[in-house]
Amino acid sequence: MTLTSERSLDVGPGRRWAMLGASTLAQASTAVMAHGPAFLIPALVQQEGLSLARAGLVAAAPTLGVMLTLVAWGLLTDRRGERLVLLSGLLLTSVAGLAAVLAPGVAWLTVALFLGGASAASSSAASGRVVVGWFPPRRRGLAMGIRQMSQPVGVGVAAISIAVVADAHGIHVAMWVPTIATALATVLVLVVVIDPPRPDPREQPSANPYRGNTFLARIHGVSVLLVVPQFVVWTFALVWLVQDRGWSPGAAGALVALAQVGGALGRIAAGQLSDVVGSRMRPLRWVATAAALTMAALGGAAGLDWAVAVPLIILATVVTVADNGLAFTAVAERAGPHWSGRALGIQNTSQFLTSALVPPLGGLAVTHGGYPATFALAALFPLVAIALVPVDQEPALS
Known part of the structure; x- marks a missing residue:
């Protein structure tokens, strides 16, 4: 048995x-x-x-x-x-x-x-x-x-x-x-907690899920690209509100905390949406599209000193983290019970390395171009991710 x-x-x-x-x-x-x-x-x-x-x-x-x-x-x-x-x-x-x-x-x-x-x-x-x-x-x-x-x-x-x-x-x-x-x-x-059921590898040998197709590699790439706007917002939202918008540190911190709560709820909403539509990749592409549009709008509004830039920074905080659960679930599902641990390790390591580079490089961008240009530049990464999402290779949810 x-x-x-x-x-x-x-x-x-x-x-x-x-x-x-x-x-x-x-x-x-x-x-x-x-x-x-x-x-x-x-x-x-x-x-x-x-x-x-x-x-x-x-x-x-x-x-x-x-x-x-x-x-x-x-x-x-x-x-x-x-x-x-x-x-x-x-x-x-x-x-x-x-x-x-x-x-x-x-x-x-x-x-x-x-x-x-x-x-x-x-x-x-x-x-x-x-x-x-x-x-x-x-x-x-x-x-x-x-x-x-x-x-x-x-x-x-x-x-x-x-x-x-x-x-x-x-x-x-x-x-x-x-x-x-x-x-x-x-x-x-x-x-x-008890270990979830998984097939005996002697009865159902597991092949390397990275061989034969690019599905997992493309999800890793999409996740890395979407980490960039996420950490641009996480790193610079508070200091932008204080330096460019004239907010007090206390008020700016409260707004950032509120936006983080919205981001956490956004992850749940994105996951529920993927269950409803029967796909992880289509919502992932929608999130990438929304992130590109939101970051571009934020850059433009901040550059023009429009008041709508503040609501946009909240929206950007919510949108740019919504992909995380979708990609994580898709990697685990595609890699299978005998490979998902390593695949999720690769997924998280690549995101950690990218997130470590964003603050110093983003700081250089802010120094030489300002916050509006940095926000707009971050929109290019989810724009590339849209085309990379492997919707064409996604199996149907069973």
């Missing part, structure tokens, strides 16, 4: 949604570890006497750890299953967080943050595969859209808590936030 027939009848809708919640919490808690140290920068400068550049390097340590281990965790997920990877990764992330709490100096803190990021990368492919494995094709878009809310939720939790705790009680105390979050997620995953 195969693994599929043993387990597929044992899990009802309630357990599936519980596993979705556990997977979302796992990803959100590791996002606190991966992205939260950015909110330590003010405390590192004020309390440790670091320069802004050196504080930025310390805060970047977990991101480096994530980028270097995504594919490896994906391979382990393919070989050993989702539950093991989630539990071991979350546990190691908690241990790294505790090491950061106890670190005797900045150097050891940096090492602990790097190890925390390297461990946190485990949840990326594994939590996504739990969703894809347990939800039927016509519900996966919605389910993955909910799961993809985890990153902005995690960043929001970090923004609210870490900077405040670090300012009031110190950097090391602030690191209890991701430590406790990942520890709680470990317990929930232990109680709720």
Whole structure:
């Protein structure tokens, strides 16, 4: 008897949604570890006497750890299953967080943050595969859209808590936030999550999904192109509102936070739309088209100093992140249960590398051309992505 027939009848809708919640919490808690140290920068400068550049390097340590281990965790997920990877990764992330709490100096803190990021990368492919494995094709878009809310939720939790705790009680105390979050997620995953059914490789050998067609490679390319306008908006929206529009930092921050909530809801809407129309690629092309039009309109409105530029920056924040769940789901579905861990690792690594390049290159563009030109330039990337979306190679959802 195969693994599929043993387990597929044992899990009802309630357990599936519980596993979705556990997977979302796992990803959100590791996002606190991966992205939260950015909110330590003010405390590192004020309390440790670091320069802004050196504080930025310390805060970047977990991101480096994530980028270097995504594919490896994906391979382990393919070989050993989702539950093991989630539990071991979350546990190691908690241990790294505790090491950061106890670190005797900045150097050891940096090492602990790097190890925390390297461990946190485990949840990326594994939590996504739990969703894809347990939800039927016509519900996966919605389910993955909910799961993809985890990153902005995690960043929001970090923004609210870490900077405040670090300012009031110190950097090391602030690191209890991701430590406790990942520890709680470990317990929930232990109680709720089981590996989704997948065919026995001896009965159904899996071929390399990258051979014979360009579907996955084109999705990776589309995702990389769409990361550019997303991180242009994420990086420069607040400073543009303050410098060019004359907003106070508090008001600008509140608007950016509101826009992030809209972006999280937009991911759910895009996923639900893909379920309704029975396609991931057609909505992905629509999102790319909307991103190109919105960024071009934003550049023009900002250049002409029109008031509509402010609503457009909110719309751009929502539109430019809506593709994430669509691409993630399509990669997992096409790669199959024996390859999706590695494929999702490649997907995320390429996006991380691109997102790391956007702030410095975008800063150069702003310096030499201004914000309006930079926004308009970012519209070219989704414009190229429109033609690259592999609608012609997409199989029907079954």
